Amino acid sequence: MGGFPVMRKSYQTRFEKYVLPEPNSGCWLWLGALDRDGYGRFSTYIGGNTNKIKSHAAHRFSYEMYMRKIDDGMQLDHLCRNKCCVNPDHLEQVTLAENSRRYSLSVTHCPKGHSYEDAYIKRRKNGGRKKVCRKCVKIYNTSYYLRKILMVKP
């Protein structure tokens, strides 16, 4: 056991101010900042210097503070599928491959309700994944084409 989770303990009081336990799901909802993918962000100060801010993924910070250090190359999977949840009991260490596999299984329909059967997965620069619905792309392309030929302003 290294000093890493112990160091994190010193932030526990501040961390917990951002946590709202949700009694039905047991999720710990993150009330602090969220990134563009909906994951919580938590900042710490390097060496107590308030000018040197380090930003962490809140769920990873939580896991390492309450449970243990995340192994190299491992990702945390939200078993509750609630991205802004930071309850360490809802997080499990998995490999990137396993995380991708679970993600594929968990999301079956696009926001418009089309089945994701023929969807493809697009990688993002930040390492996240996004399923892209072929039907939506087709609809989008068709409407774009129609707007263009009809010269209709969106």
Ligand SMILES: [Zn+2]
């Ligand atoms: Zn949860």
Ligand SMILES: [Zn+2]
């Ligand atoms: Zn769709």
